[in-house]
Amino acid sequence: MAGIRAAQKEKTRRALIQAAMNQLTAEHGFASLSLREVAREAGIAPTSFYRHFRNMEELGLTLVDEGGLTLRQLLRQSRQQIAKGGSIIRSSVLTFMEFVNNNNAIFRLLLQEKSGNSKEFRLAIAREVEHFTAELVDYLIEEQQFARELAEMQADAIVRIVFSAGADALDADAKERRRLTEQTIVQVRLVARGAEATRAAAKTTKSGE
Amino acid sequence: MAGIRAAQKEKTRRALIQAAMNQLTAEHGFASLSLREVAREAGIAPTSFYRHFRNMEELGLTLVDEGGLTLRQLLRQSRQQIAKGGSIIRSSVLTFMEFVNNNNAIFRLLLQEKSGNSKEFRLAIAREVEHFTAELVDYLIEEQQFARELAEMQADAIVRIVFSAGADALDADAKERRRLTEQTIVQVRLVARGAEATRAAAKTTKSGE
DNA sequence: TCGTTCAGTGAACACGTGTACGCTCAATTT
DNA sequence: AAATTGAGCGTACACGTGTTCACTGAACGA
Structure with a gap:
Protein backbone atom coordinates (compact mmCIF):
# COMPACT_ATOMS: atom_id res chain seq x y z
CA MET A 1 0.00 0.00 0.00
CA ALA A 2 3.11 2.20 0.00
CA GLY A 3 2.57 3.17 -3.61
CA ILE A 4 6.17 3.01 -4.74
CA ARG A 5 5.10 3.77 -8.22
CA ALA A 6 2.92 6.78 -7.39
CA ALA A 7 5.58 8.14 -5.06
CA GLN A 8 8.21 7.98 -7.77
CA LYS A 9 5.88 9.71 -10.20
CA GLU A 10 5.23 12.51 -7.74
CA LYS A 11 8.97 12.80 -7.20
CA THR A 12 9.79 13.39 -10.85
CA ARG A 13 6.79 15.71 -11.09
CA ARG A 14 8.37 17.81 -8.36
CA ALA A 15 11.66 17.56 -10.23
CA LEU A 16 10.01 19.03 -13.32
CA ILE A 17 8.48 21.88 -11.31
CA GLN A 18 11.77 22.55 -9.58
CA ALA A 19 13.65 22.45 -12.87
CA ALA A 20 11.26 25.00 -14.35
CA MET A 21 11.74 27.23 -11.30
CA ASN A 22 15.51 27.03 -11.60
CA GLN A 23 15.39 28.10 -15.20
CA LEU A 24 13.25 31.12 -14.44
CA THR A 25 15.79 33.91 -14.12
CA ALA A 26 15.79 37.62 -14.86
CA GLU A 27 17.14 36.92 -18.34
CA HIS A 28 15.20 33.79 -19.14
CA GLY A 29 11.44 33.97 -18.61
CA PHE A 30 8.73 31.35 -18.76
CA ALA A 31 7.78 32.12 -22.36
CA SER A 32 11.25 31.15 -23.54
CA LEU A 33 11.31 28.00 -21.48
CA SER A 34 11.64 24.82 -23.50
CA LEU A 35 10.15 21.46 -22.76
CA ARG A 36 13.40 19.77 -23.65
CA GLU A 37 15.54 21.89 -21.37
CA VAL A 38 13.19 21.47 -18.45
CA ALA A 39 13.10 17.72 -18.99
CA ARG A 40 16.89 17.61 -19.27
CA GLU A 41 17.36 19.42 -15.96
CA ALA A 42 14.76 17.19 -14.32
CA GLY A 43 16.79 14.20 -15.47
CA ILE A 44 14.21 12.59 -17.72
CA ALA A 45 13.78 12.15 -21.46
CA PRO A 46 11.89 14.92 -23.28
CA THR A 47 9.09 12.56 -24.18
CA SER A 48 8.52 11.56 -20.56
CA PHE A 49 7.40 15.10 -19.87
CA TYR A 50 3.99 14.19 -21.29
CA ARG A 51 3.45 11.64 -18.55
CA HIS A 52 3.03 14.60 -16.16
CA PHE A 53 1.76 17.64 -18.10
CA ARG A 54 -0.14 17.98 -21.34
CA ASN A 55 2.12 20.85 -22.37
CA MET A 56 4.26 23.67 -20.98
CA GLU A 57 1.27 25.91 -20.30
CA GLU A 58 -0.12 23.37 -17.89
CA LEU A 59 3.19 23.33 -16.05
CA GLY A 60 3.13 27.14 -15.98
CA LEU A 61 -0.31 27.27 -14.42
CA THR A 62 0.92 24.88 -11.77
CA LEU A 63 3.74 27.29 -11.00
CA VAL A 64 1.29 30.18 -10.75
CA ASP A 65 -0.81 28.17 -8.34
CA GLU A 66 2.21 27.46 -6.19
CA GLY A 67 3.15 31.13 -6.31
CA GLY A 68 -0.34 32.09 -5.22
CA LEU A 69 -0.10 29.66 -2.35
CA THR A 70 3.12 31.24 -1.16
CA LEU A 71 1.53 34.66 -1.55
CA ARG A 72 -1.28 33.68 0.79
CA GLN A 73 1.25 32.51 3.32
CA LEU A 74 2.58 36.05 3.15
CA LEU A 75 -0.88 37.44 3.85
CA ARG A 76 -1.26 35.24 6.89
CA GLN A 77 2.15 36.31 8.18
CA SER A 78 1.25 39.94 7.61
CA ARG A 79 -2.02 39.64 9.49
CA GLN A 80 -0.27 38.02 12.44
CA GLN A 81 2.24 40.86 12.62
CA ILE A 82 -0.62 43.35 12.68
CA ALA A 83 -2.23 41.47 15.57
CA LYS A 84 0.82 41.79 17.79
CA GLY A 85 0.85 45.58 17.43
CA GLY A 86 3.03 48.14 15.68
CA SER A 87 2.40 50.16 12.56
CA ILE A 88 0.10 48.25 10.27
CA ILE A 89 1.36 49.98 7.19
CA ARG A 90 5.04 49.56 7.96
CA SER A 91 4.86 45.91 8.90
CA SER A 92 2.70 45.04 5.90
CA VAL A 93 5.02 46.72 3.44
CA LEU A 94 8.06 45.17 5.10
CA THR A 95 6.52 41.72 4.92
CA PHE A 96 5.62 42.17 1.29
CA MET A 97 9.09 43.34 0.34
CA GLU A 98 10.58 40.44 2.23
CA PHE A 99 8.42 38.10 0.21
CA VAL A 100 9.59 39.64 -3.03
CA ASN A 101 13.17 39.29 -1.89
CA ASN A 102 12.84 35.67 -0.79
CA ASN A 103 10.72 34.48 -3.70
CA ASN A 104 12.38 36.28 -6.52
CA ALA A 105 11.63 33.80 -9.26
CA ILE A 106 7.99 33.32 -8.30
CA PHE A 107 7.25 37.03 -7.99
CA ARG A 108 8.91 37.61 -11.32
CA LEU A 109 6.74 34.91 -12.87
CA LEU A 110 3.59 36.46 -11.41
CA VAL A 137 -10.90 46.36 2.05
CA ASP A 138 -12.30 44.22 4.86
CA TYR A 139 -9.66 45.48 7.22
CA LEU A 140 -10.36 49.13 6.35
CA ILE A 141 -14.09 48.71 6.87
CA GLU A 142 -14.00 46.65 10.03
CA GLU A 143 -10.97 48.02 11.85
CA GLN A 144 -11.00 51.60 10.58
CA GLN A 145 -14.71 52.12 9.96
CA PHE A 146 -14.31 53.42 6.43
CA ALA A 147 -17.31 53.51 4.12
CA ARG A 148 -17.16 50.67 1.60
CA GLU A 149 -16.60 52.81 -1.47
CA LEU A 150 -13.80 54.84 0.04
CA ALA A 151 -12.23 51.68 1.45
CA GLU A 152 -12.22 50.11 -1.99
CA MET A 153 -10.61 53.10 -3.66
CA GLN A 154 -8.00 53.27 -0.97
CA ALA A 155 -7.22 49.54 -0.91
CA ASP A 156 -6.97 49.30 -4.68
CA ALA A 157 -4.61 52.28 -4.83
CA ILE A 158 -2.43 50.82 -2.07
CA VAL A 159 -2.20 47.43 -3.74
CA ARG A 160 -1.24 49.06 -7.03
CA ILE A 161 1.51 51.09 -5.37
CA VAL A 162 2.90 48.17 -3.39
CA PHE A 163 2.94 45.71 -6.28
CA SER A 164 4.52 48.27 -8.55
CA ALA A 165 7.22 48.96 -5.98
CA GLY A 166 7.74 45.22 -5.60
CA ALA A 167 8.39 45.03 -9.32
CA ASP A 168 11.05 47.72 -9.08
CA ALA A 169 12.61 45.94 -6.12
CA LEU A 170 13.43 42.96 -8.33
CA ASP A 171 16.11 44.88 -10.20
CA ALA A 172 17.36 46.85 -7.21
CA ASP A 173 20.36 46.24 -4.97
CA ALA A 174 20.00 46.04 -1.19
CA LYS A 175 20.42 49.76 -0.59
CA GLU A 176 18.01 50.80 -3.31
CA ARG A 177 15.56 48.23 -2.03
CA ARG A 178 15.62 49.79 1.43
CA ARG A 179 15.01 53.22 -0.06
CA LEU A 180 12.15 51.81 -2.11
CA THR A 181 10.62 50.21 0.95
CA GLU A 182 10.70 53.42 2.97
CA GLN A 183 9.31 55.35 0.02
CA THR A 184 6.47 52.89 -0.34
CA ILE A 185 5.60 53.23 3.33
CA VAL A 186 5.40 57.00 2.95
CA GLN A 187 3.29 56.68 -0.18
CA VAL A 188 0.83 54.30 1.43
CA ARG A 189 0.53 56.74 4.33
CA LEU A 190 -0.13 59.48 1.78
CA VAL A 191 -3.07 57.51 0.44
CA ALA A 192 -4.32 56.73 3.95
CA ARG A 193 -4.10 60.40 4.90
CA GLY A 194 -5.92 61.41 1.72
CA ALA A 195 -8.70 58.97 2.50
CA GLU A 196 -8.89 60.27 6.05
CA ALA A 197 -9.18 63.86 4.79
CA THR A 198 -11.83 62.79 2.31
CA ARG A 199 -13.84 61.11 5.07
CA ALA A 200 -13.53 64.17 7.29
CA ALA A 201 -14.68 66.45 4.47
CA ALA A 202 -17.69 64.24 3.80
CA LYS A 203 -18.70 64.30 7.46
CA THR A 204 -18.41 68.08 7.65
CA THR A 205 -20.57 68.44 4.56
CA LYS A 206 -23.17 66.10 5.94
CA SER A 207 -23.38 67.78 9.37
CA GLY A 208 -23.45 71.16 7.71
CA GLU A 209 -26.57 70.42 5.71
CA MET B 1 19.11 66.36 -53.34
CA ALA B 2 15.79 64.54 -52.87
CA GLY B 3 17.53 61.46 -51.51
CA ILE B 4 15.52 58.79 -53.30
CA ARG B 5 17.69 56.17 -51.76
CA ALA B 6 17.47 57.41 -48.17
CA ALA B 7 13.73 57.94 -48.54
CA GLN B 8 13.22 54.36 -49.69
CA LYS B 9 15.31 53.05 -46.82
CA GLU B 10 13.29 55.03 -44.33
CA LYS B 11 10.14 53.70 -45.93
CA THR B 12 11.01 50.04 -45.46
CA ARG B 13 12.30 50.86 -41.99
CA ARG B 14 8.84 52.17 -41.18
CA ALA B 15 7.40 49.04 -42.79
CA LEU B 16 9.43 46.88 -40.43
CA ILE B 17 8.30 48.88 -37.40
CA GLN B 18 4.70 48.72 -38.57
CA ALA B 19 4.93 45.00 -39.23
CA ALA B 20 6.28 44.42 -35.72
CA MET B 21 3.41 46.49 -34.31
CA ASN B 22 0.85 44.48 -36.24
CA GLN B 23 2.18 41.23 -34.89
CA LEU B 24 2.07 42.42 -31.29
CA THR B 25 -1.23 41.11 -29.97
CA ALA B 26 -2.50 40.04 -26.57
CA GLU B 27 -1.64 36.43 -27.37
CA HIS B 28 1.61 37.00 -29.21
CA GLY B 29 4.14 39.17 -27.41
CA PHE B 30 7.39 40.71 -28.51
CA ALA B 31 9.50 37.91 -27.06
CA SER B 32 7.90 35.40 -29.41
CA LEU B 33 8.27 37.66 -32.41
CA SER B 34 10.46 36.27 -35.16
CA LEU B 35 12.75 38.19 -37.43
CA ARG B 36 11.60 36.18 -40.39
CA GLU B 37 7.91 36.79 -39.82
CA VAL B 38 8.41 40.50 -39.33
CA ALA B 39 10.49 40.69 -42.50
CA ARG B 40 7.88 38.70 -44.39
CA GLU B 41 5.08 41.06 -43.35
CA ALA B 42 7.24 44.06 -44.21
CA GLY B 43 7.70 42.57 -47.67
CA ILE B 44 11.45 42.11 -47.62
CA ALA B 45 13.81 39.16 -47.44
CA PRO B 46 14.79 38.03 -43.94
CA THR B 47 18.39 38.97 -44.54
CA SER B 48 17.51 42.54 -45.47
CA PHE B 49 16.35 43.08 -41.92
CA TYR B 50 19.98 43.56 -40.91
CA ARG B 51 20.26 46.64 -43.12
CA HIS B 52 18.03 48.41 -40.60
CA PHE B 53 18.51 46.83 -37.19
CA ARG B 54 21.33 44.83 -35.68
CA ASN B 55 18.78 42.39 -34.20
CA MET B 56 15.23 42.16 -32.92
CA GLU B 57 16.16 43.72 -29.61
CA GLU B 58 17.21 46.91 -31.37
CA LEU B 59 13.86 47.03 -33.16
CA GLY B 60 12.11 46.56 -29.85
CA LEU B 61 14.01 49.40 -28.22
CA THR B 62 12.98 51.62 -31.11
CA LEU B 63 9.35 50.76 -30.47
CA VAL B 64 9.77 51.58 -26.79
CA ASP B 65 11.30 54.95 -27.61
CA GLU B 66 8.54 55.86 -30.03
CA GLY B 67 5.82 54.82 -27.62
CA GLY B 68 7.28 56.76 -24.72
CA LEU B 69 7.73 59.85 -26.82
CA THR B 70 4.17 59.80 -28.07
CA LEU B 71 2.77 59.37 -24.58
CA ARG B 72 4.82 62.21 -23.14
CA GLN B 73 3.80 64.56 -25.92
CA LEU B 74 0.15 63.75 -25.27
CA LEU B 75 0.46 64.37 -21.56
CA ARG B 76 2.27 67.65 -22.09
CA GLN B 77 -0.50 68.74 -24.43
CA SER B 78 -3.10 67.78 -21.87
CA ARG B 79 -1.30 69.68 -19.13
CA GLN B 80 -1.24 72.79 -21.29
CA GLN B 81 -4.95 72.47 -21.91
CA ILE B 82 -5.66 73.11 -18.24
CA ALA B 83 -4.71 76.71 -18.89
CA LYS B 84 -8.13 77.02 -20.46
CA GLY B 85 -9.74 75.64 -17.32
CA GLY B 86 -10.77 72.22 -16.06
CA SER B 87 -9.24 69.65 -13.70
CA ILE B 88 -5.66 68.79 -14.52
CA ILE B 89 -5.98 65.42 -12.87
CA ARG B 90 -9.05 64.45 -14.82
CA SER B 91 -7.75 65.57 -18.18
CA SER B 92 -4.36 63.89 -17.63
CA VAL B 93 -5.88 60.57 -16.66
CA LEU B 94 -8.31 60.76 -19.55
CA THR B 95 -5.46 61.46 -21.95
CA PHE B 96 -3.47 58.57 -20.58
CA MET B 97 -6.34 56.13 -20.85
CA GLU B 98 -7.04 57.31 -24.36
CA PHE B 99 -3.44 56.60 -25.27
CA VAL B 100 -3.67 53.10 -23.83
CA ASN B 101 -6.79 52.53 -25.83
CA ASN B 102 -5.42 53.87 -29.10
CA ASN B 103 -1.95 52.39 -28.79
CA ASN B 104 -2.83 49.03 -27.40
CA ALA B 105 0.11 47.17 -28.84
CA ILE B 106 2.75 49.66 -27.74
CA PHE B 107 1.47 50.00 -24.22
CA ARG B 108 1.34 46.24 -23.96
CA LEU B 109 4.93 46.10 -25.13
CA LEU B 110 5.96 48.68 -22.52
CA VAL B 137 7.46 66.50 -10.14
CA ASP B 138 8.34 69.71 -11.96
CA TYR B 139 4.70 70.56 -12.33
CA LEU B 140 3.98 69.94 -8.64
CA ILE B 141 6.90 72.10 -7.55
CA GLU B 142 6.40 74.98 -9.96
CA GLU B 143 2.65 75.17 -10.28
CA GLN B 144 1.62 73.89 -6.88
CA GLN B 145 4.59 74.97 -4.75
CA PHE B 146 5.20 71.58 -3.18
CA ALA B 147 8.51 70.87 -1.47
CA ARG B 148 10.71 68.68 -3.64
CA GLU B 149 10.62 65.58 -1.46
CA LEU B 150 6.88 65.57 -1.04
CA ALA B 151 6.44 66.27 -4.74
CA GLU B 152 8.57 63.25 -5.59
CA MET B 153 6.68 60.90 -3.31
CA GLN B 154 3.40 62.13 -4.67
CA ALA B 155 4.42 61.98 -8.33
CA ASP B 156 5.91 58.51 -8.03
CA ALA B 157 2.78 57.19 -6.33
CA ILE B 158 0.55 58.73 -8.98
CA VAL B 159 2.57 57.29 -11.84
CA ARG B 160 2.45 53.84 -10.25
CA ILE B 161 -1.31 54.00 -9.83
CA VAL B 162 -1.97 55.27 -13.33
CA PHE B 163 0.29 52.79 -15.09
CA SER B 164 -1.13 49.93 -13.10
CA ALA B 165 -4.65 50.99 -14.01
CA GLY B 166 -3.58 51.27 -17.63
CA ALA B 167 -2.45 47.68 -17.47
CA ASP B 168 -5.85 46.56 -16.25
CA ALA B 169 -7.51 48.61 -18.96
CA LEU B 170 -5.89 46.46 -21.63
CA ASP B 171 -8.03 43.45 -20.78
CA ALA B 172 -11.18 45.45 -20.01
CA ASP B 173 -14.21 46.14 -22.16
CA ALA B 174 -15.44 49.71 -22.78
CA LYS B 175 -17.68 49.86 -19.72
CA GLU B 176 -15.09 48.46 -17.35
CA ARG B 177 -12.56 50.85 -18.82
CA ARG B 178 -14.78 53.81 -18.01
CA ARG B 179 -15.18 52.59 -14.44
CA LEU B 180 -11.42 52.11 -14.18
CA THR B 181 -10.80 55.62 -15.46
CA GLU B 182 -13.13 57.23 -12.94
CA GLN B 183 -11.65 55.12 -10.18
CA THR B 184 -8.16 56.21 -11.14
CA ILE B 185 -9.15 59.87 -11.07
CA VAL B 186 -10.50 59.43 -7.55
CA GLN B 187 -7.37 57.61 -6.46
CA VAL B 188 -5.05 60.26 -7.84
CA ARG B 189 -7.10 62.87 -5.99
CA LEU B 190 -6.72 60.76 -2.86
CA VAL B 191 -2.96 60.98 -3.18
CA ALA B 192 -3.09 64.70 -3.93
CA ARG B 193 -5.28 65.30 -0.91
CA GLY B 194 -2.97 63.23 1.27
CA ALA B 195 0.00 65.28 0.11
CA GLU B 196 -1.92 68.47 0.77
CA ALA B 197 -2.77 67.33 4.29
CA THR B 198 0.86 66.35 4.86
CA ARG B 199 2.04 69.76 3.73
CA ALA B 200 -0.49 71.50 5.96
CA ALA B 201 0.59 69.41 8.95
CA ALA B 202 4.25 70.24 8.32
CA LYS B 203 3.52 73.98 8.16
CA THR B 204 1.54 73.87 11.38
CA THR B 205 4.37 72.05 13.12
CA LYS B 206 6.93 74.52 11.85
CA SER B 207 4.97 77.63 12.86
CA GLY B 208 4.24 76.05 16.21
CA GLU B 209 7.93 75.63 17.11
C1' DT C 1 30.50 59.33 -67.89
C1' DC C 2 32.43 56.03 -64.81
C1' DG C 3 33.42 54.02 -60.46
C1' DT C 4 31.45 53.46 -55.82
C1' DT C 5 27.99 52.74 -52.45
C1' DC C 6 24.58 50.01 -50.43
C1' DA C 7 19.45 48.29 -49.89
C1' DG C 8 17.74 44.14 -51.04
C1' DT C 9 18.31 39.05 -52.62
C1' DG C 10 18.42 33.87 -52.42
C1' DA C 11 20.77 29.79 -51.23
C1' DA C 12 22.72 27.36 -47.55
C1' DC C 13 23.94 26.03 -42.82
C1' DA C 14 23.65 24.42 -38.16
C1' DC C 15 20.63 24.16 -34.55
C1' DG C 16 16.80 23.66 -31.25
C1' DT C 17 12.16 22.83 -31.17
C1' DG C 18 7.58 19.85 -30.18
C1' DT C 19 5.88 15.47 -30.56
C1' DA C 20 4.59 10.61 -32.69
C1' DC C 21 5.80 5.90 -32.25
C1' DG C 22 7.14 1.56 -30.47
C1' DC C 23 9.84 -0.35 -26.98
C1' DT C 24 11.47 -1.91 -22.02
C1' DC C 25 10.80 -3.58 -17.59
C1' DA C 26 9.59 -2.88 -12.77
C1' DA C 27 5.40 -2.15 -9.98
C1' DT C 28 0.96 -3.63 -9.53
C1' DT C 29 -3.24 -6.40 -9.99
C1' DT C 30 -5.63 -10.69 -10.86
C1' DA D 1 2.46 -17.29 -11.14
C1' DA D 2 0.73 -14.89 -14.89
C1' DA D 3 -1.22 -10.75 -17.00
C1' DT D 4 -1.54 -5.88 -17.07
C1' DT D 5 -0.26 -1.32 -16.33
C1' DG D 6 2.37 2.76 -17.09
C1' DA D 7 6.71 5.75 -16.21
C1' DG D 8 10.50 6.46 -18.77
C1' DC D 9 13.47 5.86 -23.08
C1' DG D 10 15.54 6.36 -27.92
C1' DT D 11 14.85 7.22 -32.56
C1' DA D 12 13.11 9.89 -36.02
C1' DC D 13 10.74 13.53 -38.42
C1' DA D 14 9.32 17.97 -40.09
C1' DC D 15 9.72 22.59 -39.17
C1' DG D 16 11.05 27.39 -38.04
C1' DT D 17 14.78 29.80 -36.38
C1' DG D 18 19.00 33.39 -36.69
C1' DT D 19 22.82 34.32 -39.38
C1' DT D 20 26.66 33.84 -43.18
C1' DC D 21 27.94 34.89 -47.68
C1' DA D 22 28.55 36.25 -52.34
C1' DC D 23 25.51 38.48 -55.54
C1' DT D 24 22.71 42.20 -58.24
C1' DG D 25 21.47 46.61 -59.85
C1' DA D 26 19.75 51.12 -59.06
C1' DA D 27 21.04 55.54 -56.87
C1' DC D 28 24.76 58.35 -56.06
C1' DG D 29 29.19 61.35 -56.14
C1' DA D 30 33.10 62.87 -58.82
Missing part, protein backbone atom coordinates in the same frame (compact mmCIF):
# COMPACT_ATOMS: atom_id res chain seq x y z
CA LEU A 111 4.61 39.89 -12.67
CA GLN A 112 5.48 38.74 -16.15
CA GLU A 113 2.43 36.62 -16.69
CA LYS A 114 0.21 39.34 -15.18
CA SER A 115 0.61 41.17 -18.46
CA GLY A 116 1.74 38.13 -20.43
CA ASN A 117 0.36 36.44 -23.50
CA SER A 118 -1.87 33.79 -22.02
CA LYS A 119 -5.33 34.96 -21.01
CA GLU A 120 -5.65 32.06 -18.62
CA PHE A 121 -2.47 33.15 -16.86
CA ARG A 122 -3.62 36.73 -16.66
CA LEU A 123 -6.96 35.78 -15.16
CA ALA A 124 -5.35 33.47 -12.62
CA ILE A 125 -3.05 36.22 -11.40
CA ALA A 126 -5.75 38.90 -11.42
CA ARG A 127 -7.69 36.63 -9.10
CA GLU A 128 -4.76 36.46 -6.69
CA VAL A 129 -4.41 40.24 -6.62
CA GLU A 130 -8.14 40.63 -6.02
CA HIS A 131 -7.83 38.43 -2.95
CA PHE A 132 -5.15 40.71 -1.64
CA THR A 133 -7.28 43.83 -2.25
CA ALA A 134 -10.43 42.28 -0.80
CA GLU A 135 -8.72 41.47 2.48
CA LEU A 136 -7.41 45.00 2.72
CA LEU B 111 4.21 46.72 -19.79
CA GLN B 112 5.57 43.33 -20.75
CA GLU B 113 9.13 44.40 -21.23
CA LYS B 114 9.02 46.49 -18.05
CA SER B 115 9.35 43.23 -16.19
CA GLY B 116 10.67 41.26 -19.14
CA ASN B 117 13.84 39.33 -19.70
CA SER B 118 16.09 41.88 -21.29
CA LYS B 119 17.89 44.16 -18.89
CA GLU B 120 18.33 46.74 -21.62
CA PHE B 121 14.58 46.81 -22.19
CA ARG B 122 13.87 47.13 -18.53
CA LEU B 123 16.28 50.03 -18.21
CA ALA B 124 14.88 51.75 -21.30
CA ILE B 125 11.36 51.56 -19.97
CA ALA B 126 12.39 52.58 -16.46
CA ARG B 127 13.92 55.63 -18.12
CA GLU B 128 10.64 56.44 -19.88
CA VAL B 129 8.69 56.13 -16.67
CA GLU B 130 11.21 58.36 -14.92
CA HIS B 131 10.59 60.98 -17.58
CA PHE B 132 6.90 60.98 -16.77
CA THR B 133 7.57 61.18 -13.07
CA ALA B 134 10.12 63.96 -13.50
CA GLU B 135 7.72 66.08 -15.53
CA LEU B 136 5.04 65.57 -12.93
